[in-house]
Amino acid sequence: MRDVALPTYTAKDFVTDQDVRWCPGCGDYAILKAVQKSLPKLERKKEDFVFVSGIGCAARFPYYMNTYGMHSIHGRAPAFATGMKVANPDLDVWVVSGDGDLLSIGGNHTMHVFRRNVDINILLLNNRIYGLTKGQYSPTSEIGKKTKSSPMGSVDYPVNPLTLALGAGCTFVARCIDIDAPMMDTLMQRAAAHRGTSLIEVYQDCNIYNHQAWFYASQRESRPDNTVVLEHGKPLIYGKDKDKGLRLNGHHIEAVHLGKGITEDDLIIHDETNRVLAYMLAEMSCPDLPEPLGVIHAAETRPPYEQMLHKQVKQAMEKAGPADPKALIRGGVTWTIGANGSA
Amino acid sequence: MTPQTETPPGKATPIESVAIRFCGDSGDGMQLTGGQFTDTSAMFGNDIATFPDFPAEIRAPRGTTYGVSAFQVQFAATDIHTPGDRINALIAMNPAGLKTNIEDVESGGIVIVNEDEFTPSNLRKAGYAEGENPLDDPELSLHYRVFRVPMSRMTRESLADSGMGSKDVDRCRNMYALGIVYWLYDRSIDPTVKFLENQFTKRGKPEIATINIRALKAGYYFGETAELFPVRYRVAPAQFKPGTYRKISGNEATALGCLIAAHKAGKPLTYASYPITPASEILHLLSSLKHFGAKTFQAEDEIAAVCAAIGAAYAGDMALTGSSGPGIALKGEAISLAVMLELPLVIIDVQRAGPATGMPTKTEQADLMLAMWGRPSESPAAIIAPQSPADCFAAAIEAFRMAVRGMCPVLLLTDGYIANGAEPWLLPDLDDIPPIKVEHPTQNNNPDGSFLPYLRNPETLARPWAIPGVPGLEHRVGGLEKKDGTGNVSYDPDNHDHMIRARAAKIQKLVDLVPPLTVRGPEKGDVLLLGWGGTYGAITTAGERLRAQGHKVATAHLRYLNPMPANLGDVIANYRTIVVPEINMGQLRSIIRDRFLVDAVGINQMRGKMFQVDMLVERTLEIMKR
Numbered sequence: 001m002r003d004v005a006l007p008t009y010t011a012k013d014f015v016t017d018q019d020v021r022w023c024p025g026c027g028d029y030a031i032l033k034a035v036q037k038s039l040p041k042l043e044r045k046k047e048d049f050v051f052v053s054g055i056g057c058a059a060r061f062p063y064y065m066n067t068y069g070m071h072s073i074h075g076r077a078p079a080f081a082t083g084m085k086v087a088n089p090d091l092d093v094w095v096v097s098g099d100g101d102l103l104s105i106g107g108n109h110t111m112h113v114f115r116r117n118v119d120i121n122i123l124l125l126n127n128r129i130y131g132l133t134k135g136q137y138s139p140t141s142e143i144g145k146k147t148k149s150s151p152m153g154s155v156d157y158p159v160n161p162l163t164l165a166l167g168a169g170c171t172f173v174a175r176c177i178d179i180d181a182p183m184m185d186t187l188m189q190r191a192a193a194h195r196g197t198s199l200i201e202v203y204q205d206c207n208i209y210n211h212q213a214w215f216y217a218s219q220r221e222s223r224p225d226n227t228v229v230l231e232h233g234k235p236l237i238y239g240k241d242k243d244k245g246l247r248l249n250g251h252h253i254e255a256v257h258l259g260k261g262i263t264e265d266d267l268i269i270h271d272e273t274n275r276v277l278a279y280m281l282a283e284m285s286c287p288d289l290p291e292p293l294g295v296i297h298a299a300e301t302r303p304p305y306e307q308m309l310h311k312q313v314k315q316a317m318e319k320a321g322p323a324d325p326k327a328l329i330r331g332g333v334t335w336t337i338g339a340n341g342s343a
Numbered sequence: 344m345t346p347q348t349e350t351p352p353g354k355a356t357p358i359e360s361v362a363i364r365f366c367g368d369s370g371d372g373m374q375l376t377g378g379q380f381t382d383t384s385a386m387f388g389n390d391i392a393t394f395p396d397f398p399a400e401i402r403a404p405r406g407t408t409y410g411v412s413a414f415q416v417q418f419a420a421t422d423i424h425t426p427g428d429r430i431n432a433l434i435a436m437n438p439a440g441l442k443t444n445i446e447d448v449e450s451g452g453i454v455i456v457n458e459d460e461f462t463p464s465n466l467r468k469a470g471y472a473e474g475e476n477p478l479d480d481p482e483l484s485l486h487y488r489v490f491r492v493p494m495s496r497m498t499r500e501s502l503a504d505s506g507m508g509s510k511d512v513d514r515c516r517n518m519y520a521l522g523i524v525y526w527l528y529d530r531s532i533d534p535t536v537k538f539l540e541n542q543f544t545k546r547g548k549p550e551i552a553t554i555n556i557r558a559l560k561a562g563y564y565f566g567e568t569a570e571l572f573p574v575r576y577r578v579a580p581a582q583f584k585p586g587t588y589r590k591i592s593g594n595e596a597t598a599l600g601c602l603i604a605a606h607k608a609g610k611p612l613t614y615a616s617y618p619i620t621p622a623s624e625i626l627h628l629l630s631s632l633k634h635f636g637a638k639t640f641q642a643e644d645e646i647a648a649v650c651a652a653i654g655a656a657y658a659g660d661m662a663l664t665g666s667s668g669p670g671i672a673l674k675g676e677a678i679s680l681a682v683m684l685e686l687p688l689v690i691i692d693v694q695r696a697g698p699a700t701g702m703p704t705k706t707e708q709a710d711l712m713l714a715m716w717g718r719p720s721e722s723p724a725a726i727i728a729p730q731s732p733a734d735c736f737a738a739a740i741e742a743f744r745m746a747v748r749g750m751c752p753v754l755l756l757t758d759g760y761i762a763n764g765a766e767p768w769l770l771p772d773l774d775d776i777p778p779i780k781v782e783h784p785t786q787n788n789n790p791d792g793s794f795l796p797y798l799r800n801p802e803t804l805a806r807p808w809a810i811p812g813v814p815g816l817e818h819r820v821g822g823l824e825k826k827d828g829t830g831n832v833s834y835d836p837d838n839h840d841h842m843i844r845a846r847a848a849k850i851q852k853l854v855d856l857v858p859p860l861t862v863r864g865p866e867k868g869d870v871l872l873l874g875w876g877g878t879y880g881a882i883t884t885a886g887e888r889l890r891a892q893g894h895k896v897a898t899a900h901l902r903y904l905n906p907m908p909a910n911l912g913d914v915i916a917n918y919r920t921i922v923v924p925e926i927n928m929g930q931l932r933s934i935i936r937d938r939f940l941v942d943a944v945g946i947n948q949m950r951g952k953m954f955q956v957d958m959l960v961e962r963t964l965e966i967m968k969r
Contacts, residue, residue: 016819018831018832045814046814046817047811047812047813047814047815047816047817048811048812049811050657050658050811051819052654055822062819062821063819063821063832065819066817067817068811068817068818068819069818069819069820069821070654070657070684070819070820070821071819071820071821071822071823072650072653072680072821072822073650073676073677073680073822076646076647076650076677078647079642079643079646079647079648079650079651079654080650080651080653080654080657081654082640082642082647082651082654083613083615083640083650083651083652083653083654083655083656083657083658083662084654084655084657084658084811085654086613086615086638086640086651086654086655086660087611087613087638087654087655087656087657087658087659087660087662088658088659088660088810088811088812090812091658091811091812108643108644108647109643109646109647109650111643112642112643112647309638309640310638312633313633313636313637313638316633316634317633317634317635317636319634320634320635323606323634323635323636325602325603325606325635325773326773328599328602328603328632328635329589329599329603329736329770329771329773330587330589330770331589331591331595332589333382333386333534333589333590334587334588334589334770335385335386335388335587335588335589336586336587336588337388337583337584337585337586337587337588338585339585
């Protein structure tokens with residue numbers, strides 16, 4: 001519903017005059033570019049966008065977006081975003097932050113924003129390391145990882161952002177890779193259209209402290225065999241020669257080679273609306289199974305939090321009629337003292 | 344038939360003020376009983392002040408001392424400021440209640456006990472030695488006028504033909520006790536009859552109303568016919584300013600004040616909070632006022648609550664968060680962000696006894712330094728501390744006025760004592776409250792066509808409150824230091840020094856909204872009792888008493904802690920000794936000594952309770968002798 005025609009935006013309209021200060025070669029550059037390119041296609045007014053972040057390298061994002069924005073405190077971006085939507089549900093709120101910010105210090109808020117299904121979009125730039133604090137292991141770092149704070153190898157098991165989101169009730173869960181601008185564009189548009197919380201996990205390369213962490217999934221040679229691109233209603237096929245597939249064996253997903261009696265009909269057909277399937281797909285990890293990319297789960301099964309909140313307020317106001325502040329402060333029992341000072 | 348409750352004049356002994364306390368098990372309905380006596384007295388025209396005192400345990404084991412719930416009310420024919428130091432009459436529904444409250448009864452005071460509950464098992468639970476019954480102790484009758492009333496049995500007997508189960512019948516004991524007290528103090532039972540009818544009819548339980556009313560009347564008639572009490576007392580109505588009054592607690596007044604502030608600003612209120620004693624009631628109240636546009640967000644934790652409030656402020660709502668000390672500590676970093684973002688935010692701190700979990704249902708005023716300094720780096724915020732339950736209303740409105748004008752966080756420091764206590768409130772004429780002027784820019788403020796989010800108003804030093812949704816004013820705010828004007832990230836040393844000073848100066852500019860400090864008593868003299876917050880009633884009463892004894896003692900109360908009234912230094916200079924009574928180790932005293940280089944003396948007591956006026960008087964006299 002637009003009462004006036006939208007201006008035609010280009011990516012340039014979303015670029016600020018601030019110098020981008022990420023390390024040269026950082027995966028964040030590609031993501032910033034992809035986002036700036038996608039926004040003009042979303043058919044939203046530029047002034048309705050708010051980019052909110054926490055702390056970390058990724059959290060510098062809002063400074064580079066020529067929209068409204070808030071660079072907040074460590075881990076709390078989902079809470080700020082929730083408050084913005086409570087105040088004004090018409091805003092198009094995007095949280096952009098890293099794995100340390102959203103999954104470690106801010107894990108609690110991330111879980112609760114998923115649970116409430118606040119209509120915001122979250123770009124989780126996952127580089128599996130603390131970059132801004134110069135290279136400690138993060139909550140997505142693999143066990144045994146040697147860093148400045150884990151010289152003998154980390155003894156922390158990593159969290160999987162996708163299964164965490166699904167477990168907490170997130171209604172849109174997707175994943176892509178920093179250098180894959182076309183997929184990023186597709187997912188941005190899907191996320192923007194989704195009513196409810198949407199999570200896009202982005203495999204992002206930190207070329208200083210965790211370079212090549214995702215190369216097994218991001219490079220031309222490695223990607224086809226180590227990832228599978230999900231398409232709703234299509235069989236799960238992957239591999240350089242599109243000759244591998246995923247099928248169900250009892251309660252497990254197994255990788256199979258097509259041919260020798262195995263056909264596409266044997267494979268799992270992706271169904272975005274199936275949360276159980278989504279969970280199984282989200283659990284897949286290399287080297288055993290290819291890691292899923294694209295939309296893992298999308299289902300508008302529940303109304304967003306702020307929508308229900310505003311509905312309750314509206315209903316209460318309609319039922320009570322015009323607000324009367326005088327009646328409000330009177331409350332229940334009152335008594336009057338006459339001019340002579342007696343009751 | 345409604346009994347004739349008005350005693351012929353002359354039969355009851357007139358008395359200026361009475362403090363009574365109802366106590367019993369947490370399940371005995373003592374809060375409701377005390378609340379009813381308060382309402383009836385208020386409607387009769389007495390001045391009232393209440394002090395509900397309940398355990399943190401929701402259902403502590405029956406009969407134990409830690410499960411005792413009490414409600415104290417002072418009602419008076421004169422202007423009073425406290426629920427009273429000493430109790431004139433104690434109504435104890437069980438041995439544990441008697442044990443924990445008897446010390447506060449004045450010598451020769453009335454003690455009415457439900458003797459049926461003084462069973463061996465209840466005595467044991469209350470911690471009395473085997474075979475010991477305090478009612479049999481001659482000392483008790485020596486010090487107090489003890490009335491042993493078999494309330495449980497008489498309630499049962501009076502409802503024997505009601506056909507109701509023993510559980511429902513036994514629950515009417517508190518109404519029986521209330522009936523006795525109504526008779527003793529010559530009060531009409533009609534308001535409570537009406538209350539019971541409304542209350543239970545609404546819930547579709549008229550039979551419960553009936554038995555409660557019958558028990559109430561039975562208690563009243565018992566007082567009349569048993570001739571147990573040699574005298575009755577009558578507290579005449581107080582002289583009030585003409586107008587319409589209601590009873591209000593501090594938490595109620597805070598919630599209403601915030602809503603009216605939003606109304607005066609013409610904006611919606613968003614309250615983001617996490618449940619915590621003793622502040623939760625504000626969340627409950629605002630959640631029930633959705634029809635007035637109140638939006639409430641019960642966050643996942645204290646930090647999320649303040650962050651959501653800041654998000655709401657950025658998006659243009661009147662933003663509020665609230666908690667108690669432990670929660671305010673958690674909110675510290677986010678409040679410092681609000682300082683940096685320069686957004687209007689009101690933070691309620693209903694102070695309680697600490698540290699850590701402390702005594703959550705007990706009062707204290709030890710968060711002043713937390714409010715003043717409890718954030719990283721230089722993070723100044725305005726601070727207002729209401730001085731009585733009803734004063735929370737005006738203070739909440741002023742807090743929003745300051746927040747909007749200064750584009751800054753404002754802390755509203757109430758405490759458990761005024762939050763739960765109640766007093767009569769002369770309903771203000773809302774038209775007399777000036778609007779809160781909010782301006783959201785719609786145009787660029789820079790000749791070059793750009794928008795400067797940190798361009799300060801030269802008068803207030805506040806930045807413009809530009810909100811998302813307005814084309815052309817897109818801007819970023821954040822926790823990194825800002826270049827003044829552009830709001831861009833800046834590590835420039837001179838700019839940082841300038842910004843710290845600007846944020847501090849902006850708070851001090853709010854002094855325009857702070858009225859000069861007024862003094863009760865002599866304008867110059869020996870002692871100034873200088874207090875802040877919930878101790879107003881006790882300190883004011885102590886000052887009145889000291890002056891009545893001929894001492895040159897004045898009292899003054901700081902409602903504004905930051906900025907402080909401009910004339911505070913002049914006031915302080917007028918007295919030989921500055922005495923600062925506080926329910927903490929001397930936090931305001933430190934500030935006063937620091938700011939004014941005056942050798943202020945403290946009266947400090949942290950018992951989880953309001954000061955006793957007697958104690959303040961004694962300690963002040965001691966200080967004067969030095």
